[in-house]
Amino acid sequence: MALHTRYFDEIEIGDELEEEQTVNREDVLRFFAMSASAGARNGDDRFIAEEAGRRLGAEGPIVPGVMSFAMLSRLVTDWMGAEGHVDALDISFRRPIAHGDPLKLVALATDTDEEAGSVKLDVYMENQRGERPLQGTAIIRLPRRG
Amino acid sequence: MTSETGSEVRFEFDRDVLGVDVELGSITLTPKLIADYCAAVAETNPLYTDEAEAKAGPHGGLIAPAGMLPSLTFGRGGLDPKVKFGNTQMFAGSRLETFAPARPGDTITAKVQVKEVFPKTGRSGTMLFIVRRTSYYNQDGTLVAASEQSIVHREV
Helix, strand or coil: CCCCECCHHHCCCCCEEEEEEECCHHHHHHHHHHHHHCCCCCCCHHHCCHHHHHCCCCCCCECCHHHHHHHHHHHHHHHHECCCEEEEEEEEECCCCECCCEEEEEEEEEEEECCCCEEEEEEEEECCCCCCCEEEEEEEECCCCC | CEEEEECCEEEEECHHHECCCEEEEEEECCHHHHHHHHHHCCCCCHHHHCHHHHHCCCCCCCCCCCCCHHHHHCCCCCCCCCCECCCEEEEEEEEEEECCCCCCCCEEEEEEEEEEEEEEEECCEEEEEEEEEEEEECCCCCEEEEEEEEEEEECC
């Protein structure tokens, strides 16, 4: 990936970025090792153990919400380019994501605010069953040309 | 403790914790910590991963990914509202606001408060939400980001 700039003047409603990602146990362990090294507390075994994930209605251990949120924030910063600014990213967690679920991450421009130079995005993750375990919105500010 | 009754929902919590900031301590954003975060979430944006390219970019050098800070304080909730409701809890929502870039070498101090406690009744019954707001300051006292995390308590 190279640095790119996205300008407010060029935004069209419906501009979309889609990425694909599957999170496995190794990814979760790597994420936990990183966050624990900074002092975060990573909760119970629902993120690691088969049985604990099933108790929540998933097919096995689940992806931590803080990690899936981080993945969506990556999608948004990819969408906005190097000079964009994240005013807000607001996400609801609607159902668990099991390890190994193939995920589609989507950011879609739905509105613009000419005065603020900001763009509203719908942001979500979709699994192989067409469900959206994470869904929300982002408000991004972009530079203008000239 | 306060007991609340509203449309047949009863729950108890310690109202005195609302809005009280608790400092969680400081974290230095070492280049290794940023690189470990990027590896863990498949982040390849050169703004965060490529020193030479980032230097030519708008920030004049590497910065930390916008979504990184909440990952470092997860699970550290500060004061306990001592909610008595339900038998399980789950992550219900997360909000991030960014104000200024955080850079490698910055020392970030986090403060967390219990912002709200409220019930909501939906199709699956009544749930109790606890919203915690964490504010992240750099070594100059500049607010760089804030996150809000909602945890839902319910009976399953």
